[in-house]
Amino acid sequence: MLYPIPDGTLSFKPDWLPRAEADELLAGLMDSIRWETHRIRMFGREVDSPRLSCWIGDPGASYVYSRTRFEPRPWPAALQALRPRIDAAAGVVMNSVLANLYRDGRDAMGWHSDDEPELGPRPVIASLSLGGTRRFAFKHRRDPTKKFALDLPHGSLLVMSGETQAHWRHALPRTTREVAPRLNLTFRQIKPNEPGSFV
Ligand SMILES: O=C(O)CCC(=O)C(=O)O
Numbered sequence: 016m017l018y019p020i021p022d023g024t025l026s027f028k029p030d031w032l033p034r035a036e037a038d039e040l041l042a043g044l045m046d047s048i049r050w051e052t053h054r055i056r057m058f059g060r061e062v063d064s065p066r067l068s069c070w071i072g073d074p075g076a077s078y079v080y081s082r083t084r085f086e087p088r089p090w091p092a093a094l095q096a097l098r099p100r101i102d103a104a105a106g107v108v109m110n111s112v113l114a115n116l117y118r119d120g121r122d123a124m125g126w127h128s129d130d131e132p133e134l135g136p137r138p139v140i141a142s143l144s145l146g147g148t149r150r151f152a153f154k155h156r157r158d159p160t161k162k163f164a165l166d167l168p169h170g171s172l173l174v175m176s177g178e179t180q181a182h183w184r185h186a187l188p189r190t191t192r193e194v195a196p197r198l199n200l201t202f203r204q205i206k207p208n209e210p211g212s213f214v
Pocket residue numbers: 113115124129142151167185187199201
């Protein structure tokens with residue numbers, strides 16, 4: 016269903032993936048993804064990102080993030096099987112996914128927009144959440160008084176499209192609450208011919 020916001024397009028399905036399937040996918044991906052600590056640039060310094068990650072995609076779908084180029088790892092079978100349903104829900108064909116594992120409430124992601132050149136203008140990003148519910152926050156880029164947040168439960172799908180990345184930043188803040196580990200998958204379409212990417 017549409018989640019109305021100014022200057023962007025969000026669609027949110029809290030129970031997109033049936034419970035049993037979400038449970039099975041979470042367990043399978045915990046084991047089959049090669050989790051690593053990505054290095055990111057913060058205030059001009061390289062630091063470990065506060066989460067585990069893996070860049071997965073079709074050959075050639077490489078991605079520059081925080082000035083580091085990531086070559087994609089191959090799709091685990093369980094994710095490969097899910098691709099047609101993600102594509103159908105998002106209305107575009109995805110060729111890559113950033114997997115993030117937030118081990119506890121101290122793991123987080125800072126404010127950013129997914130506006131890298133290789134995503135092209137008005138990117139469609141489909142975010143599937145598995146595991147512990149965490150709060151996902153939005154803040155308008157020009158008017159920080161415009162802000163909101165939504166809880167992303169196990170099996171939910173959030174699709175960000177239209178002008179969302181151009182006008183909003185988003186973050187997954189830390190929390191002091193007891194939270195179960197959370198696995199998030201942001202499916203993307205890398206455009207091989209956009210400046211910034213290489214094939
Ligand atoms: O974990 C999340 O829900 C957000 C991840 C995210 O923003 C990203 O991968 O770009």
